[in-house]
Amino acid sequence: NLRDGGNLLIRKSEVGDAAQLLDYLELVSRETDYLSFGPGEFNSSIEEEAEFVEKCLAADNKLFIVAEVDGTLVGSLHFSGGSRLRRCPAR
Numbered sequence: 854n855l856r857d858g859g860n861l862l863i864r865k866s867e868v869g870d871a872a873q874l875l876d877y878l879e880l881v882s883r884e885t886d887y888l889s890f891g892p893g894e895f896n897s898s899i900e901e902e903a904e905f906v907e908k909c910l911a912a913d914n915k916l917f918i919v920a921e922v923d924g925t926l927v928g929s930l931h932f933s934g935g936s937r938l939r940r941c942p943a944r
Contacts, residue, residue, distance in 0.1 A: 855922065859922045859923050860922065860923055861920060861921070861922055861927075862920070862921045862922075863918055863919070863920050864918065864919060864921070865910065865916070865917065865918055865919075866906050866909065866910075866917040866918060866919045866929065867906065867910075868903045868906050868907050868910075869903075870906060870919055870926065871899045871900075871902035871903035871906060872899050872902075873926040874902055874906070874919070874926065874929060875895060875897060875899065875902050876926075877926045877927075877928075877929060878890075878895045878929075879892065879893075879895065882894065882895070909931065909933075912933075914933070914934030914935075914936075915931070915932065915933045915934065916930075916931070916932045917929070917930070917931045917932075918930050918931075
């Protein structure tokens with residue numbers, strides 16, 4: 854529980870989050886200049902965002918989580934592993 858009595862839930866993103874994710878990213882993009890993206894840079898459709906979430910869910914080296922307060926999306930975090938095999942140097 855939060856100080857104001859609200860409930861914070863952290864969970865894996867779901868395909869149904871696509872519209873809220875795009876709205877959230879656009880809102881956050883306007884809050885500061887200290888992000889790697891700015892307003893209007895996420896031009897994905899809801900369908901494209903849903904596909905991205907679906908690919909993250911299907912991959913074994915990706916994680917996409919969201920934070921909700923009382924059903925409203927208030928945060929997101931995406932981790933993506935590389936596709937290169939790790940190689941040890943010859944000794």
